[in-house]
Amino acid sequence: MTAWFYDHLFTxxxxxxxxxxxxxDEQRDRLWAALGALVSHLEDTPTLVDMVRKLGRRHAGYGALPEHYPAVGASLIATLRHFAGDAWTPETEASWAAVYEVVSSTMIDAAAGEPTPAV
Ligand code: HEM
Incomplete structure (x- = not known):
């Protein structure tokens, strides 16, 4: 899945x-491990927001710009759709898009040093 995601993004x-x-290779593991960590903390908002804000601040150092986030989100959703097969529905896609919007805007705000609204 991760290889498919990066192929999609870079294409x-x-x-x-x-x-x-x-x-x-190492990067692939870390990105998907982070997605697992985010999902496993969905019920724990303070921990989740803290993790995501720190991730956003680190991304400023990687050169990630606000305009890159929709590109990564589109490739992430394309990957999930590709591998989910029949399990993928319009509702699933809308849910992932909503979660990605909250996560990415929290990362962007943290990178800009701005306060982050509650999730
Ligand atoms: C929700 C969105 C994203 C998530 C969950 C995510 C997650 C991660 C994680 C877990 C790492 C490993 C390093 C660390 O923990 O600090 C990482 C590294 C990185 N991410 Fe992201 N990321 C996201 C969006 C983006 C975007 C939009 C870009 C810009 C194109 C980007 C570019 C990078 C780069 C360049 C690295 C370092 C790669 C390297 O060491 O070669 N990420 N990301």
Missing amino acids: HHPGVRGLFADHL
Whole structure:
């Protein structure tokens, strides 16, 4: 799934390839581990917001800009849709899009040093 995600992202947005290390194996593990950690803390808002804000501040250091977030979100949702098969519904897609919007706007606000509204 992770390989498919990066192939999708770099095919549709080749400009972001240079932000990532040439060799992505370790990165692949960390990104999907983070998604698992986010999902497992969905009921624990303070921990979740703290994790996401720290992640957003680190991303400023990786060169991630606000305009990159929709590109990553589109590839993430395309990946989930591709692998979910028949389990994917319009409701599933709307839920993931809503979660990605909250996570990405929290990361962007934290990177800009602005207060983050409650999730
Ligand atoms: C919800 C959105 C995102 C999540 C959950 C996420 C997650 C992660 C995680 C867990 C890491 C590992 C390092 C760390 O924990 O600090 C990472 C690294 C990285 N992310 Fe993201 N990310 C997201 C969005 C983005 C966006 C929009 C970009 C910009 C194109 C981006 C670019 C990078 C880069 C360049 C690295 C470092 C890669 C390297 O070391 O080569 N990420 N990301």
